[in-house]
Amino acid sequence: MDNKQIKNESITSQEVDFAQWYTDVCRKAELMDYSSVKGFIIYRPYGYAIWEQIQNYLDKRFKETGHENVYMPMVIPESLLAKEKDHVEGFAPECLIANIGGNAPIDDPLIIRPTSETLFCEHYAKIISSYRDLPKLYNQWCSVVRWEKTTRPFLRGSEFLWQEGHTMHETEEEARTETLKMLEVYDDCGRDLLAIPFVKGRKTDKEKFAGALETYSIEALMPDGKALQSGTTHYFGNGFAKAFGIQFQGRDGKLTNPYQTSWGVSTRLLGALIMVHGDDNGLVLPPLVAPIQVVVIPVAAQKPGVIPAAREIAKKLQDAGLRAKVDDSDKTAGWKFSEYEMKGVPLRVEVGPRDLENKQVIIAKRNDGTKLTVPMDDMIDKAKELLKTIHKEMYEKACRYLADHVTEVHNLEELNAALEKGGYAKMMWCGEQGCEDKIKELTNATARCMPFNQIAFDDVCPICGKKAKKVVLFAKAY
Amino acid sequence: MDNKQIKNESITSQEVDFAQWYTDVCRKAELMDYSSVKGFIIYRPYGYAIWEQIQNYLDKRFKETGHENVYMPMVIPESLLAKEKDHVEGFAPECLIANIGGNAPIDDPLIIRPTSETLFCEHYAKIISSYRDLPKLYNQWCSVVRWEKTTRPFLRGSEFLWQEGHTMHETEEEARTETLKMLEVYDDCGRDLLAIPFVKGRKTDKEKFAGALETYSIEALMPDGKALQSGTTHYFGNGFAKAFGIQFQGRDGKLTNPYQTSWGVSTRLLGALIMVHGDDNGLVLPPLVAPIQVVVIPVAAQKPGVIPAAREIAKKLQDAGLRAKVDDSDKTAGWKFSEYEMKGVPLRVEVGPRDLENKQVIIAKRNDGTKLTVPMDDMIDKAKELLKTIHKEMYEKACRYLADHVTEVHNLEELNAALEKGGYAKMMWCGEQGCEDKIKELTNATARCMPFNQIAFDDVCPICGKKAKKVVLFAKAY
DSSP states (O other), X not given: OXXXXXXXXXXXXXXXXXXXXXXXXXXXXXXXXEOSSTTOEXXXXXXXXXXXXXXHHHHHHHHHTXXXXXXXXXXEEHHHHTTSHHHHHHHGGGOEXXXXXXXXXXXXXXXXXXXXXXXXXXXXXXXXXXXXXXOEEEEEEEEEEOOOSSOBTTTBOSXXXXXXXXXXXXXXXXXXXXXXXXXXXXXXXXXXXXXXXXEEEXXXXXXXXXXXXXXXXXXXXXXXXXXXXXXXXXXXXXXXXXXXXXXXXXXXXXXXXXXXXXXXXXXXXXXXXHHHHOBTTBOOOOTTTOSOSEEEEESSTTSTTHHHHHHHHHHHHHHXXXXXXXXXXXXXXXXXXXXXXXXXXXXXXXXXXXXXXXXXXXXXXXXXXXXXXXXXXXXXXXXXXHHHHHHHHHHHHHHHHHHHTEEEOOSHHHHHHHXXXXXXXXXXXXXXXXXXXXXXXXXXXXXXXXXXXXXXXXXXXXXXXXXXXXXXXXXXXX | OOGGGGOOTTSOOTTTOHHHHHHHHHHHTTSEEEOSSTTOXXXXXXXXXXXXXXXXXXXXXXXXXXXEEOBOOSEEEHHHHTTSHHXXXXXXXXXXXXXXXXXXXXXXXXXXXXXXXXXXXHHHHHHOOBGGGOOEEEEXXXXXXXXXXXXXXXXXOSEEEEEEEXXXXXXXXXXXXXXXXXXXXXHHIIIIIIOOOOEXXXXXXXXXXXXXXEEEEEEEEOTTSOEEEEEEEEEEETHHHHHTTOOEEOTTSOEEOOEEEEEEEETHHHHHHHHHHOBTTBOOOOTTTOSOSEEEEESSTTSTTHHHHHHHHHHHHHHTTOOEEEOOSSSOHHHHHXXXXXXXXXXXXXXXXXXXXXXXEEEEETTTOOEEEEEGGGHHHHHHHHHHHHHHHHXXXXXXXXXXXXXXXXXXXXXXXXXXXXXXXXXXXXXXXXHXXXXXXXHOXXXXXXXXXXOOXXXXXXXXXXXXXXXXXXXXXX
């Protein structure tokens, strides 16, 4: 049976309506479902299992780099959130506030945490007193709530799952190093786990985190030409430490404030995965995050020996350490092909009567649809090799797309054309927020980041004509 | 140096004030800290790492038994919680309610989840339509909020961490089997991981979960003679399913309601661990949950070769798969002995100049204080063996204490005496709530459970004199 004949008709094609395609995939691949409260989604088993793979990778990396997990309260008293001025101004508009507990009003209303800097600072003030107590390298896995008007699954939710690292350091240098080190960990996660190339860089002051001195981000590029901020790390200096009275006795015996960072990635990475790799047949998952890496499907399953053989093949793959499953249900092979393509399973192993006769299987790659006939005895080695190949192919394809969508621009006209094409407009910039605002007004694009290691290519800012100081990437963004 | 000389004076002895001892250990072993909101605690790295070990054990067991993880919203609209009458009556008094979002009032106020039956049911109603969709075996790791008046770290909090399993089944029998199967998994966790013997049994109707038909529990016995309910499993019948309109087409083609269970354990298990095993020197951790299984402490650390040797020993232990660390800080060996005893580290390896000369180490067991001299070459094997021994000894000690504190009683006088001694009063009971209430009124003890596999030992209920039907354990409880 040619699986081209049974293309799944139930999802919108990317070309017809990319946004609808995205929502269709989220639901039909059973990644999520809506709850009755807007912006609060249900992470279904298949979606949550992908998140667990991301958690496993990052948690290991965090621990290897000396971090410890903690858990802070999910509520922040209004008075505590208000302690750092810029921070509360940034978050106040999107707070969910509880003011009834046990049928009685709460004096100091409780904000469901939108982020936990204030909670960590309150705790750090109690447990840090000497340079011997530093660094503190804490991380927390939890969910946070930000009351959003416009929500989309994984991309913007009123509740989302994330990790937030919060660290305190003896010196400015050490804190700055941490800020960049964790950005590298996120970048590694993109390259090695998600097969997504990120652009790394520093945020402009306009785009930085509320209360931070500097924000850095990883930005992913979606096939509709829009950028997706996929993770951030922040350097705080000692501003929060001062506001929260966090002090330690230094090596010189003097009391001083420690330097702080925070950093986080969220289930937004699922949104990036779906869009960067997906196609009109549904999800395409990189092998290392795929909850099912290989699905074994019996063809002409009613023929003697086929189902037992399919089960044995799945068992062999599992024993070899692969996440494999057999679908031996009474659905048609065609339905199954379509279903596991929708779910983005990297490899499909088909086995039918003729394959049994010839001591072979057919292996199909989800990412490009190629099919191979493989001798049964080579199956395990071939499957392992193909999973590596798929990761590499998916990453390289995403890299090519990214490279094709960074356009150097020297004036407003070129900026418009680049944004029209989709992707990043790479521009020299004076550094003034006025020009950033003007671009937003004219094009609806925002400064995504000032990427690392750039060479200046213009002398003047094309917006104001003043001296150009920085290379910036502008793009429309999620 | 004899570590008896440096007993840690900073915690209250159990005999002087058990409750204060408990709080002291929670804080001095750095398991937790208080936040500024009553009942919302901070899980510090050492406490959270123990919880992670428990999570790892249970998550593996859940997956092996076919369960899948999901994540549901952290908020429940008031109208949704109210759909099942008994359930909302049980939980309404302890709800934390949010009614402002993004600076605007929320029409249907949001309850921060105290438990998630209603959310799971709302979702199940959407995704279950045929017997082919069953069973649904879902689990969620999250935190929940129940607004409590009296709070104690880990034992009773306004917020706590837990897992909640929620399953739907085609038949009553299958759901009942699940309810008891998960109770066994919890019991295994006690015996194999926590070294805690639980009493398993069914709750009386008075003590069952709001909305459940039957509740089962594992109960642990604390050294102050009080019981601690440590986990529960519930059989719901199809009551929620009816209230939420969950229906499926059965094998006979007819629409019918599925049968439901839920089950959970929480960070309360940390409270059980602390109390069951702890002593006047602090925590005593069972090896399998101990974040540090072996601490290596250099003695006369200033002598040449001692610190490098200590580091090498720790490295060897780590390479052998043990969670080992060396404390090579400039604190005294005595301080370190005391510190890691407080933290309940199962094994301490001491190494000093004489040990190096004799190619040996000293190994001390936290649970009973015994010390052994071990040839360096045997260290790894001996450490592994001792960790197993310690688990066995701790479990057996707890079993003996439990066995010594179950007293068969035949009248009110004996009931009082048994409760005075501490532990469980084992009594035949008529099954009427009136008698249960009367015992509560007279003794402040509650029915902990009707334990499995009991043999009747009296004909009449000692309270009312009517026919006795069931064996019940009464105890004072946390």
